[in-house]
Amino acid sequence: MRKTAFALLAGLALTGAAQADIYGDEIGDTFTGAGGGILDIVSVEVTNDLSNINFSLELLGDVDATDWGKYMIGIRNPGVASTSTSNGWGRPIELTGGMNAWIGSWVDSGNAFQSFSHAGGSWVQTGGVGTFAGGPTLPGMVITKSGNVVNITAPLSSLDIALGSTIVFDVYTSGGGGGDSAIDSLTNPGVAASDWGTPYAGAGSSYVVVPTPGAAALAGLAGVAALGRRRRA
Ligand SMILES: [Ca+2]
Ligand SMILES: [Ca+2]
Numbered sequence: 001m002r003k004t005a006f007a008l009l010a011g012l013a014l015t016g017a018a019q020a021d022i023y024g025d026e027i028g029d030t031f032t033g034a035g036g037g038i039l040d041i042v043s044v045e046v047t048n049d050l051s052n053i054n055f056s057l058e059l060l061g062d063v064d065a066t067d068w069g070k071y072m073i074g075i076r077n078p079g080v081a082s083t084s085t086s087n088g089w090g091r092p093i094e095l096t097g098g099m100n101a102w103i104g105s106w107v108d109s110g111n112a113f114q115s116f117s118h119a120g121g122s123w124v125q126t127g128g129v130g131t132f133a134g135g136p137t138l139p140g141m142v143i144t145k146s147g148n149v150v151n152i153t154a155p156l157s158s159l160d161i162a163l164g165s166t167i168v169f170d171v172y173t174s175g176g177g178g179g180d181s182a183i184d185s186l187t188n189p190g191v192a193a194s195d196w197g198t199p200y201a202g203a204g205s206s207y208v209v210v211p212t213p214g215a216a217a218l219a220g221l222a223g224v225a226a227l228g229r230r231r232r233a
Contacts (some may be wrong), residue, residue, distance in 0.1 A: 020047045021207055026189040027060055030173075032196075037061025038069040039173040039183045042148070046169075046207050052140040053161060053209070055103075057150040057171060064147060067108040068176055071150050074204070075101035076168040077160050080119045088116030088123045092199035093172055093182045101159035105152055106176075111143040115158040126158040156209070164212045170204040 025041045032039070037060030045056040057071055074087055074095040083098025102123070105113035112130025115138075116123050128134045129141040142153040161167060172182035172192070181193035182200040193200045 020045050022046075023186055023205055025184070025186050029189060029191055030184050031191050031194050032183065034175070035061055035066050035069055038063050038066050039175075041171060041173060041184045041186050044171050044186050048156065048161075048209055050163065050211075052153050052155055053159070054151065054153045055171065057152070059148050059150065059173075062147055063107050063145045063150055067145070069107060070174040070176060070180070071105045071107070071152070072172045072174060072182075073103040073152070074099040074170050074172065075103075075159055075161070076204070077101060077162070078165055078167070079162050080117075080160050082118050082121050084118045084123065086123075088114070088118075088125070090123075090178070091172075091174065091181065092179060092197065093174075094199070094201035095168065095170055096201050096203040097168065101161070103152060103154060103159070105143055105150070107143075107145045107150055111145055111150075113141070113143045113152055113154070115141075115154050117158070117160050119160050127155070161209055163209055166206050166208050168204045168206050170202055172200075 022043055022045045024043045030040050040060035042058040042060055047054045055073055076095055076099045080100040083100050085094050085098055087093050088102030089104045100118040102116040103113055110131040112133040114128040114133050115126045117126050127136055127138040127141055129137045138155050138158055140153060140155045144151045171186040173184045174180040179197045181198050183193055185192040185202045187205045188202045
């Protein structure tokens, strides 16, 4: 019995915070070489804990050397009925089937991002961190850049993401123009937009937000087993 509990705990340790889903993308799948690769997504690693979700974007170019790129994430939550064919920034970018949460970020003028929700039927900014982002700056909100990597951490609550849910998401790069489209899309291996303002729609990929209900139940079981051990000690 005790061995079973230990095995469960070991398994949870392996599948908990250490779990990372890495989504690869083609290189060179942009219509323009502007920015020297900062608009070309190489891969994105997604992780979450009980409070926050983290997106680590690996780009072909160096965002310290060239910093005008805009990095955006569109999300569809299954538990939110309202969806939009647009996004929090009103860019010509659509997640096929709709989205209801949005992150818009930039790494010039200091790093910053804004989170948006469409849960109420229209886009509302739920939080922001960094220069010009507005607020509120929620606990857990962080954006950093270094070399080829942009790292964004957002509270699950700011994006209506529920533990155990399977979200659909895509990551986009763009320029600073208000009408600039998705120059690269993580989940599209081809050229996303054929020009700066060409509207883009793509289906996205799925990510399972841990812990799933099954894992949570196992965690509870393991916790009871640990409590039993302490009481016997
Ligand atoms: Ca790419
Ligand atoms: Ca792509």
